Amino acid sequence: MVLTDRVLMGPGPCNPYPEATAALGRPMLGHLDPEMIVVLDETCDRLRAVWQTANSLTLPVSGTGSAGMEAALVNTVGPGDVVVIGVNGLFGERMCDVARRCRAEVVRVEAPWGRALDPQALLDAHPAPKLIGLVHAETSTGVCNDVAAVAAGKGDALVLADCVTSLGGIPVDIDGWGVDVAYSGTQKCLGVAPGLAPFTMGPRAVERRIADPQSWYLDLGMIGDYTRGATRKYHHTAPVSMIFSLHAGLGAVLDEGLEGAWARHAECGAALQKGLQNMGLELWAEEGHRLPELTTVVVPDGVDDAMVRSGLLQRYGIEIGGGVGPWAGRIWRIGCMGHTARRRNVTLLLGALAELLGR
């Protein structure tokens, strides 16, 4: 069987760090093996470093980023709780849907897709919400929302930040900003295969935690009894190989240094965005709020979205993403995350696009 090898420049997964891929093949250990507990503890410590937090309840949730979103909400909000959610893309919408299924009272604060949320509008939306939730890096639009400003003005509310496409790619400062709950995904700027959701919850949120959440699988009380403490209590069988891989991927990120990883993502994003504009293409996300790790660009008039994407895939083995929801067929989403965030990939993509578009 011939295995296809892609350059993954869509909205995720990225190409994983070689260290992360190699670690998937580590010999299996039991989830309570003393050596596994060492790996797990180191993984949680590395997550604390990447999240910039001292939160004890910092761990990989055993599911993808959306499981992290659900873990965040089922453990913090219940029937009738008021939750303010910023919506300027697919993942803000998803947060509303998950909160609704927790039977929370959802107050939506919208901005058009492609534009940033107004932090003050989130803070003014309700006099006493239990939680204010927003997406830091909107994967559906390429927009960066100002989590720090919302956290700074949160008052008595908890702040929940979706950091799926931000963690490891742009600064995320959980303790410095005062974010109470956050989750991410492994397959974006952390450069690991999809499958786990890095997660952190601070003391204010732990204190107001739902004691008996509607999800057993995502009950952080019980999960925390496995990831912390002198006696590790079995909850569910940890996804051992994926934890090995996250451990190694975080090692690669921290060996480079957080600042180094952010700088690399920033440099690649800037080069990509400049190159696209030089080609006469129009960037879509609001200027001043553009993510370096995920660039959105308008499909030019007269160009067939699907034809270009399949040309990139078939002729060059490069994946980029299309638009979603109302923007399907109208924008492209070009990721440059994790191990993919290298100048050579930017150069390659710009060259391939120029050939395909005849520019």
Next chain:
Amino acid sequence: MVLTDRVLMGPGPCNPYPEATAALGRPMLGHLDPEMIVVLDETCDRLRAVWQTANSLTLPVSGTGSAGMEAALVNTVGPGDVVVIGVNGLFGERMCDVARRCRAEVVRVEAPWGRALDPQALLDAHPAPKLIGLVHAETSTGVCNDVAAVAAGKGDALVLADCVTSLGGIPVDIDGWGVDVAYSGTQKCLGVAPGLAPFTMGPRAVERRIADPQSWYLDLGMIGDYTRGATRKYHHTAPVSMIFSLHAGLGAVLDEGLEGAWARHAECGAALQKGLQNMGLELWAEEGHRLPELTTVVVPDGVDDAMVRSGLLQRYGIEIGGGVGPWAGRIWRIGCMGHTARRRNVTLLLGALAELLGR
């Protein structure tokens, strides 16, 4: 760094098939890549073969076995629904807990841990339950419950079977028995790393499915739109590497043939159980209901449970499991599953135990 290599004879994970480990390192693909869709479709087809079902809604849930349990219950039962659950071990208890969090009315039918459930008692427990749930292979006790008998008498009820420790190790016949919903785990008799929950749901259950389940992540309506049909709709980013691995592990199982895999598990279990008895040890699970893939044995009087298990781990690199719940310290749980189910491992364990116990 020196990587520790164990012989995994606990209650799971087992040692994965080499094919399954190798596939973890396949080059990453996007979750909507046409080649990924081929792998996903083949994986679902292979799952149908292993489950012995034609169910369209057959797929790997993106979480461990317990996520499969939760997916089964949140999609079939809601507030006030009557659910009869058989409880003769930890996983029956867990099923009650998950059903309670769905706000179902739970009717428990108990048997002592270590003994099998009475199928008739499950059928007689309530005149019109929506669902009858039971664990096929109780990982906490080594007991096999008679799923076929319960399914045969189910009447109008749905039958839910936990097949975490049975699928691939002993016969499971979803369509032949008339089981409506079932889930498993990858890390037991299927010989793959932990992280996915093979899942299947038949037409009777689909018809009575909860339209808007309390879990977004485990909403099978939306998940099914990604795993089936002409247009694949993004739900969450599939755990690509783990799906590669499951695809390969199922390939190994089907290349051997289901009957071959069952025979190998049966032969190893019989040899192990005979060897333990020859050593003067007492098997714990009820005779006639013993699983070949998971053997429970009484810790002999005067023998220190933890000392023997750590001796096996440290001197021989062999993991076996201790008892759980009320049986912690009183029994051992010895797994012989997936790739671990080889005569040489049985011989090794019996030899190591004989040396440690001085028998």
